Amino acid sequence: MAENQSSSQPSSQQSSQSSTQTHFGFKQVDEDQKESLVAEVFHSVAAKYDVMNDVMSLGIHRIWKRYTIDCSGARKGHHVLDLAGGTGDLTAKFSRIVGSEGSVTLSDINPSMLEVGKDKLRDMGLVDNIKYVEANAETLPFPDNAFDIVTMAFGLRNVTHKENALASIFRVLKPGGRLLVLEFSKPTSTVLEKIYDTYSFHLLPKMGKLVADDEDSYRYLAESIRMHPDQDTLEKMMQDAGFEGTSYTNLTGGIVALHRGFKY
Amino acid sequence: MPLKQLLSGLAEFSANEVLQLDSEYQTYLQPLSGKSLALTLLPIEQTIQLHFTDSRIDILLPNNLAGDVGSDIDSEIECDVDSDCHLTIQLSALSQLRDTNQLTTLIKQDKLDIKGDLSVAQHLSALVNGLDLDLTEILTHKIGDVPAHSIMGTASAVVNYAKYVKQHFDITLGEALIEEKQLVASPLSLANFSDEVTDTRYWCDRLAARLAILEKKQLAGDK
Numbered sequence: 001m002a003e004n005q006s007s008s009q010p011s012s013q014q015s016s017q018s019s020t021q022t023h024f025g026f027k028q029v030d031e032d033q034k035e036s037l038v039a040e041v042f043h044s045v046a047a048k049y050d051v052m053n054d055v056m057s058l059g060i061h062r063i064w065k066r067y068t069i070d071c072s073g074a075r076k077g078h079h080v081l082d083l084a085g086g087t088g089d090l091t092a093k094f095s096r097i098v099g100s101e102g103s104v105t106l107s108d109i110n111p112s113m114l115e116v117g118k119d120k121l122r123d124m125g126l127v128d129n130i131k132y133v134e135a136n137a138e139t140l141p142f143p144d145n146a147f148d149i150v151t152m153a154f155g156l157r158n159v160t161h162k163e164n165a166l167a168s169i170f171r172v173l174k175p176g177g178r179l180l181v182l183e184f185s186k187p188t189s190t191v192l193e194k195i196y197d198t199y200s201f202h203l204l205p206k207m208g209k210l211v212a213d214d215e216d217s218y219r220y221l222a223e224s225i226r227m228h229p230d231q232d233t234l235e236k237m238m239q240d241a242g243f244e245g246t247s248y249t250n251l252t253g254g255i256v257a258l259h260r261g262f263k264y
Numbered sequence: 265m266p267l268k269q270l271l272s273g274l275a276e277f278s279a280n281e282v283l284q285l286d287s288e289y290q291t292y293l294q295p296l297s298g299k300s301l302a303l304t305l306l307p308i309e310q311t312i313q314l315h316f317t318d319s320r321i322d323i324l325l326p327n328n329l330a331g332d333v334g335s336d337i338d339s340e341i342e343c344d345v346d347s348d349c350h351l352t353i354q355l356s357a358l359s360q361l362r363d364t365n366q367l368t369t370l371i372k373q374d375k376l377d378i379k380g381d382l383s384v385a386q387h388l389s390a391l392v393n394g395l396d397l398d399l400t401e402i403l404t405h406k407i408g409d410v411p412a413h414s415i416m417g418t419a420s421a422v423v424n425y426a427k428y429v430k431q432h433f434d435i436t437l438g439e440a441l442i443e444e445k446q447l448v449a450s451p452l453s454l455a456n457f458s459d460e461v462t463d464t465r466y467w468c469d470r471l472a473a474r475l476a477i478l479e480k481k482q483l484a485g486d487k
Contacts, residue, residue, distance in 0.1 A: 064266075096317050
């Protein structure tokens with residue numbers, strides 16, 4: 001359920017610690033080391049990523065992504081950047097919506113994920129208006145004001161310096177463009193949170209072992225979710241990056257939240 | 265979970281599965297390829313957007329931010345609908361949309377409003393009406409003649425039985441409400457009541473006329 005972006009984040013809890021250390025799940029590692037560690041996780045899960053997403057979320061991730069697209073306001077001729085787009089679930093839909101006059105750029109830092117996405121989209125017959133770019137969200141290799149919409153689904157929590165990524169996204173968005181961040185968040189109910197914790201830390205790694213033969217990667221995914229900022233903190237970070245009209249919607253009791261912000 | 269998105273996902277899946285059942289569906293989709301159609305249903309004010317390619321239909325609920333658990337979205341959300349054709353129609357008239365001959369009548373009755381390229385709506389109507397879905401033939405290709413015939417025969421019998429049960433239930437329920445519980449008036453009682461009301465009104469009118477005459481006479485006598 002975690003589309004790939006580079007290294008894990010320095011969360012607010014960690015800012016008081018050494019500037020060269022950051023989180024990798026619940027562990028502390030050097031910032032330099034993180035990128036390769038996260039890359040290993042996603043190299044490891046890439047082949048069975050879609051299957052695992054369906055198994056882990058009982059298919060609900062499709063509804064969350066559909067909601068994101070509904071809120072995107074995408075239309076014919078738009079240029080969309082699907083950041084940390086992984087295996088291209090959002091890209092496929094955007095590609096059909098924007099048509100031949102528009103374009104969708106599927107970007108991911110992990111070449112394995114990008115390759116899986118490329119194969120999948122080509123198998124679906126989507127070739128005309130999709131570009132594939134291997135890029136780090138913190139330093140996007142696109143000109144200023146290039147995109148009408150930027151989406152980032154299940155990717156931001158893996159970024160080492162989220163504020164850099166948000167600033168970079170702000171730069172590449174056109175005035176009037178919007179950012180949509182779909183990401184795991186904090187459940188709004190304590191009962192749900194306990195059930196969710198039990199599921200994430202006990203069941204999820206075992207499912208990872210069973211389906212993808214990779215327990216550690218899925219344990220990291222569960223840990224990285226807990227280290228991600230909550231809804232209000234992320235909204236504040238978006239505002240600090242310059243986004244206006246920011247808002248968020250809790251989905252499935254806050255397990256996931258869709259944040260939205262505009263560049264004016 | 266966003267329920268509307270779940271429903272639109274199911275609708276999209278079903279629509280594309282149904283399309284695949286007709287081997288010539290691409291002939292009908294071709295004129296719609298690259299087009300989009302928005303359908304706003306009144307009075308619920310729900311907009312559904314259809315995007316067509318030459319092989320499938322995508323269904324979106326544009327900028328639909330209401331109705332989710334824990335929503336903290338601002339209420340002032342602009343409407344993100346930009347389609348080649350936008351139909352606004354009363355929910356009750358939706359079934360009549362299949363017949364393009366009805367369009368003018370629906371517009372005159374203020375049940376339908378069309379903006380944009382009318383040909384998109386016409387091509388969609390042609391797609392819906394043109395699909396040739398012979399379920400027996402489709403099943404025959406998948407499971408063979410005899411099982412397909414048996415399944416369809418059984419399905420037909422089940423449907424007929426369901427219709428019979430429903431009809432029987434309607435009659436029983438009607439009799440229970442009218443005769444036993446006396447919660448609803450029978451058609452005969454209603455007719456009698458109407459006749460009595462008509463008679464009463466007739467006699468009231470006659471009485472009023474007679475009073476008017478007597479009043480007139482009284483006034484004439486006083487003078």
